[in-house]
Structure formats: C-alpha cells, structure tokens
Amino acid sequence: MPLNHLIRDGDNPDITEERQKATFSTEELAIEIYGEPLAQRRREISAEVLKRPELLDDCPHVFLDRTTKVENSMKKTVAVMEKGSEICDFTSREELGHLVCEVFGDDGFPLSIHFVMFLPAIQGQADDEQAEQWIPRAMRLEFIGTYAQTELGHGTNLRALETTATYDKRTQEFILHTPTVSAYKWWPGNLGKTANYVIANAQLYIDGKSHGPHNFLVQIRDENTHQPMPGITVGDIGPKFGLNTNDNGFLRFDHVRIPRRNMLMRHSKVSADGVYSPPVHPKLSYGAMIFVRATMIRMLAHVVLKAATIAIRYSCVRRQGEIKTGNGEVKILEYQTQQHRLFTALARGFAYRLVGDEVKNLYEKIAEEVKHGNVEQLADLHALLSGMKSIVSYDSGKAIEQCRMACGGHGYSHASGIPEMYAVEIAGCTYEGENMVMLQQQARYLVKGIHRLAHGEELSTMLQYLANTSNNKFRIGESGVDLENALILALEYIARSTIERVTARLDSLQNKGLSAENAWNENAVELTRASRTHTRLWIARCFRDRVHRIENHAIRSALTDILELFLTYEVVDMSQYLYQGGYANSDQVAQVKDAMYKLLEKIRPNAVSYVDAYEVSDTELRSVLGRRDGNVYDNLLKWAKSNPLNRTEVLPAVEKHLMPMMLAAKSKL
Ligand SMILES: CCCCCCCCCC/C=C\CCCCCCCCCC(=O)SCCNC(=O)CCNC(=O)[C@H](O)C(C)(C)COP(=O)(O)OP(=O)(O)OC[C@H]1O[C@@H](n2cnc3c(N)ncnc32)[C@H](O)[C@@H]1OP(=O)(O)O
Numbered sequence: 001m002p003l004n005h006l007i008r009d010g011d012n013p014d015i016t017e018e019r020q021k022a023t024f025s026t027e028e029l030a031i032e033i034y035g036e037p038l039a040q041r042r043r044e045i046s047a048e049v050l051k052r053p054e055l056l057d058d059c060p061h062v063f064l065d066r067t068t069k070v071e072n073s074m075k076k077t078v079a080v081m082e083k084g085s086e087i088c089d090f091t092s093r094e095e096l097g098h099l100v101c102e103v104f105g106d107d108g109f110p111l112s113i114h115f116v117m118f119l120p121a122i123q124g125q126a127d128d129e130q131a132e133q134w135i136p137r138a139m140r141l142e143f144i145g146t147y148a149q150t151e152l153g154h155g156t157n158l159r160a161l162e163t164t165a166t167y168d169k170r171t172q173e174f175i176l177h178t179p180t181v182s183a184y185k186w187w188p189g190n191l192g193k194t195a196n197y198v199i200a201n202a203q204l205y206i207d208g209k210s211h212g213p214h215n216f217l218v219q220i221r222d223e224n225t226h227q228p229m230p231g232i233t234v235g236d237i238g239p240k241f242g243l244n245t246n247d248n249g250f251l252r253f254d255h256v257r258i259p260r261r262n263m264l265m266r267h268s269k270v271s272a273d274g275v276y277s278p279p280v281h282p283k284l285s286y287g288a289m290i291f292v293r294a295t296m297i298r299m300l301a302h303v304v305l306k307a308a309t310i311a312i313r314y315s316c317v318r319r320q321g322e323i324k325t326g327n328g329e330v331k332i333l334e335y336q337t338q339q340h341r342l343f344t345a346l347a348r349g350f351a352y353r354l355v356g357d358e359v360k361n362l363y364e365k366i367a368e369e370v371k372h373g374n375v376e377q378l379a380d381l382h383a384l385l386s387g388m389k390s391i392v393s394y395d396s397g398k399a400i401e402q403c404r405m406a407c408g409g410h411g412y413s414h415a416s417g418i419p420e421m422y423a424v425e426i427a428g429c430t431y432e433g434e435n436m437v438m439l440q441q442q443a444r445y446l447v448k449g450i451h452r453l454a455h456g457e458e459l460s461t462m463l464q465y466l467a468n469t470s471n472n473k474f475r476i477g478e479s480g481v482d483l484e485n486a487l488i489l490a491l492e493y494i495a496r497s498t499i500e501r502v503t504a505r506l507d508s509l510q511n512k513g514l515s516a517e518n519a520w521n522e523n524a525v526e527l528t529r530a531s532r533t534h535t536r537l538w539i540a541r542c543f544r545d546r547v548h549r550i551e552n553h554a555i556r557s558a559l560t561d562i563l564e565l566f567l568t569y570e571v572v573d574m575s576q577y578l579y580q581g582g583y584a585n586s587d588q589v590a591q592v593k594d595a596m597y598k599l600l601e602k603i604r605p606n607a608v609s610y611v612d613a614y615e616v617s618d619t620e621l622r623s624v625l626g627r628r629d630g631n632v633y634d635n636l637l638k639w640a641k642s643n644p645l646n647r648t649e650v651l652p653a654v655e656k657h658l659m660p661m662m663l664a665a666k667s668k669l
C-alpha cells in the first residue's frame, strides 16, 4: 500500500516512481499542516470547483488583455458569492480563502482589500455602534470597500500625508480634501474601478490644530449607479509589474463632506462640539497594516510552496544530461545543484508557512488585548511583524526566482506559472511598508534592547538571548550538543553580535557629538542587517519549536529533515558573521556544509511527496510544468497551440506590414 495518496493511473511513470518512494504518508503531513478537518474540506472544495464551469477559466488568463481579465474576475466573483456557500463555509476564513485561491489564483480577487483591509480596519478601529452600522452591510457585500492611505507623494512617511479631514462644528461634519497633486491617493487595491467606499487616512484638523493621521469612512461611488460621488475623482493607475487583474487606483477629494460619525472612533474620538480624545497608543490607527503584516506571512509562504511544487515535480519528469556516462539521461533533480536550489526553497516555504501560523495566533492574541485597551505588547508585535514581513517577502522572492531558473527555459514561459507568482509575491517587499524602512523599525527595538540590558532592565522574551554572553564558541560536533542546538546557538550568536556591534557604533558616534539621526543614517545598512539576523533567528527558533511539538513520529521525522536543512542553510548563508569575534573556524563551517549536503540526499526520495502533501490543486497551480500527473510535454504543446497568436496561420499584422516590405525588397532585385 503506497504511503502517498496521490498515486493514480495515467500519470507520468517518472513521477509515480517518486511517489512510491515516500517514507511518510502525504495525507498525514497534509493533516499536520492544515489540521483536521480542514485538510479534507480543502480537497472537497477543490473537487466541487472542478464541477462548476462558472468558477473556472475558459483559457489561461495570461493570454487575456487587462480589461478582459478584470471582467472575468468580476464575473467569477459573483459566481463565488452566489454559489460559494454551497461549496464552503463562508464564515471560515480558511475555507473561503481556499475557494478564492482555487478560483482566482494569485492575481486578482476584486474583493481582496475589502476582506483583507477594509473589514479588519472597521473591526479593529470602529466603536461598537459604528461596527454594528457598517460590518453587516459590508459582509453582505451591499457595497465594496478599500483602504486608501498611500498618496502619490508619500507612502512610507505617514506623518507627511497631505489629505486633510477638517472638522466643521457647525454642521458636525468632516471635510475631506486633497490639497495638491502629490496628495492624490495612489495605489489602493480595488479602488480604481471596484470600490464604493474607502477608509481614507487623512490629517485630522480641529480649530486649525493638526492631530495627525486618522481613518475616515468615505463614500466614493453611488451604491446604485456606481458613478463617482460629487467631489470625487477616481480611476485606475495603469498596468503594473504584476497583479494586473487588480485595479489599484487613484483618488481625489474636493471638499467632500462626511458625517462626524464616519471617523473610526474606537480609539480616538471627536465629540460633536469638536473635543478631541487621543488614543491610548498613538499608532492604533495603523492597526489594519499590522493585521496585513501578520496575515501576509502565510500568503507569501503559500506562493513559495506553489513554486517549489512546480519546480520539484517538473525536475522529476525532465531528463537532461548524464551523471555517469553511458547510464542514460537522468532526472534533473538528481543534480546536487538542483537539489540545493529547490530543497532550500522548499524548506523556506515550510518554515514560513508553519511559523506564519504562530505569527497569526500571536497577532490574534495581542489584537484582542489591544481591542480592550491593553497595548503593553504592541511594540513587541510591531517590531516582530516589521522584521517578518521584510525577511519573508525578500527571501521568498529569492526562493521563487530560484525555482523559476531551476526550470530552465520553460521556467521563463508563463506556462510554468512561476513568472506571475514571482511578480505577485515580490510586491510584498514594497506594500505594507517598504522593507528597508520596516527593518529599521525593528532595529530601533533591538538597539533599545541592548540599552535596556546595559541599564540592567528586564528584556522581553523575544530578546532574552541578548543577555547570553556565554554563548561565544561554536559547539558543532561537541558531545551532548546536537546539530539543531548548535545551529540555533550559532544563529543567536550571529544576531547578538551584529546587534551589539551596530549599537556600539551608534553610541560611539553619538558620544563623539553626532546627532542621533545622523548616527542612525550612517549605520542604516548595518542596522538592517542586524534586524535581518534577529528575524532569521526568531523564525528558526519558532520553526524548531513547531516541529518538536509534532506527535506523529514519521511526520516529525520528515519535517525534522526539512528543519535541519533550513537551519544549515541559514547558518551557511550568514557564516561570515561567525568568523567575527572568533566564534567559529572554517573547519566548523565546512562541517555545517557537509551536514547540509547530506540532508539534500536524505530529502531527495521524499521531494515530490513533500510538495504533494502541501496539496495545491492543478486548478489553483495554473502551471503546465507543475501538473500533478507529470504529463508536461503534450500539455506544453497544447498550451502553446491555444495561444491567440496561433488562431490564424498568417497574422493580419504580418500581411499588413511585413509581407509588403518583403515583397518590395524582392521587387528591388
Ligand atoms: C471571510 C474572509 C475571507 C477572506 C478571503 C480573502 C482571501 C484573499 C486572498 C487574496 C489574495 C491575494 C491578495 C493580495 C493581497 C495584497 C494585499 C496588499 C495590501 C497592501 C496594502 C498597503 O500597502 S496599505 C499601506 C501600507 N503602508 C505602510 O505600511 C506605510 C509604512 N509606514 C509606516 O508604517 C510608518 O509610517 C512608519 C512605521 C514607517 C513610521 O511611522 P511614524 O513616522 O508615524 O513613526 P516613527 O518612526 O516616528 O515611530 C514612532 C514609534 O511608533 C512605533 N510604531 C510605528 N508604527 C507602529 C505600529 N504600527 N504599531 C505600533 N508601534 C508603531 C515605532 O516603533 C516607534 O516606537 P519607538 O521606537 O518606541 O519610539
């Protein structure tokens, strides 16, 4: 009885052979990842989608122009909303999220910002009466909302946003206004053509005094005609690197009046007579960003695991070159370089996915406390998420790009599905806070940690390793120290020494008279490095703890291989830091590399089963190379033939332009 539940007739024998080698049950690993009963529900949802043509694409969407893509996604949205409750439980974010992934892939769900930012912003920042007024209507989709914060001139520096919301005591209204071109709202997803309401982030003015950015609910399109409301100019910002089914938009307010109660008032309030009550924490109006930063980790991991699924399956059906002359062409996955590229991507995907669950749980716990006015842990959460969104978006992007290159020429084709995945994923380096900026947000917290330690103050759990100065020698290979522990301690050393070094430099420059701001900017690159090392340590520890909690022995053992590969790769990648301060020597680093290469060999027989267990359906994958059945070549040919350019043998454009040129050239002979 094969352990891999995906073995079926008609599959490419090269991929069936892979599935027969599995040392664990893919079904049990799927349950470990998704939990019961979600693992089963996901399969049922995938099977139901296949039975409903209105939820499926008529042709690969990369062949479509932008207007048709947008129309298709809107049509499918209606089908999901009308029939989706027959397929999945709409109250389950996981089930609905899975249905959305099946139907839309990565590129464009017209309600994504409605669900991912608009609703969470109301849930976290509206008072009870406002929530009662807005949430049921938004959930029923009587209107569609988005989150309009970024402006043409400013996205990062929120304190400099120019849109104003001026309170008029006489009418008890706010007047929303866009004073300059650079104050146009720019980028919000689904703003261009879809949304009728926005949560607009604007500088609050009362009696000429500014109180900083606050959030306001503003209607921008009529609920019946969808025409822009008076005073509103709105449109789509044009094609982008990716996410082209999404209508990211621009928006201008021309003295638009909204009722006083349209300011979100759970945390900050303005009374009818214009008295302002500040929030318990000045950054509570940034809550929707915190939510997305927490949620996006799993979304980004999902894209890495999809790319790894494609590249690993393809590498088992693609044969090219011989390892031993005369023994025949091998599957390209036999090459160590291929394994190194792909299994490290796989390991990052699993690490980020499982750690993403922990981040989500931590977020939910702290968000609940914040909702009740307890902001004690907000700084810890903000620092952690700032680092996590940066590391996971960037390192996932690198992993996806490796998966694409590992597919050779076919990886560059949209038939692989990977170019679009990369384009969507890599946007995560920019949205929700540009990575360099967010790494520096976390660095502030780390530097403060070193200062607190110097003053004998208590450190948060996340930073306690900074006090472990006795960890000053690499313990790999020592008796009583297993590989995992030695590697985690090495990562602790890397993070601690990097943070200590940059803090010492900052302090010394300031002691020499440099201003704090200038000293900071002179160390900004090193500060981002410190932040990276800290976050990579946090991920490693959290991944290890998650794997250690697994009760099923075979699954724990399978994920231990992935964990150890992840740890060895991280240590090798940052090994230059180990030499500083004499923590390790080159022989010890070579030992880590050897361990890593052994792990590649160990993982090799299970490679297809790991990605099978992540269970992304062919519908969602939208990849000819990554097909579950491994029948790649016939389907590549079919895919190319279905390309609209091949509808006619001779293109009208060739007849019109090239043929006359060639005929004219001949007539000159
Ligand atoms: C039923 C539901 C079904 C759902 C199904 C849905 C399925 C969906 C599938 C969808 C598929 C695909 C979707 C694709 C999704 C794409 C989503 C894209 C969304 C993108 C949205 C956006 O980008 S919104 C805009 C985001 N903008 C930013 O992030 C701006 C970045 N800038 C900032 O955050 C800040 O300005 C700053 C942090 C950089 C600086 O702020 P500021 O100048 O105000 O502060 P200081 O630097 O002076 O810091 C002062 C102190 O404040 C601390 N601080 C800062 N921010 C915070 C915070 N947020 N929380 C807590 N504390 C904070 C800072 O640390 C300083 O502290 P001290 O050092 O102690 O002084």
Ligand SMILES: Cc1cc2nc3c(=O)[nH]c(=O)nc-3n(C[C@H](O)[C@H](O)[C@H](O)COP(=O)(O)OP(=O)(O)OC[C@H]3O[C@@H](n4cnc5c(N)ncnc54)[C@H](O)[C@@H]3O)c2cc1C
Pocket: 113, 147, 148, 149, 150, 153, 154, 155, 156, 157, 186, 187, 188, 189, 243, 248, 427, 430, 431, 432, 433, 434, 435, 436, 437
């Ligand atoms: C796909 C996508 C979807 C988006 N969706 C939304 C949305 O729904 N709603 C919304 O409101 N916004 C949205 N945005 C906007 C997004 O949040 C911003 O683009 C992002 O926050 C970066 O801000 P910026 O564009 O102003 O970049 P800039 O701040 O101009 O960054 C440019 C460069 O300057 C550097 N830089 C800037 N400030 C500093 C600093 N203090 N220190 C060091 N370096 C600095 C950056 O590191 C970067 O290298 C979206 C963007 C994208 C790409």
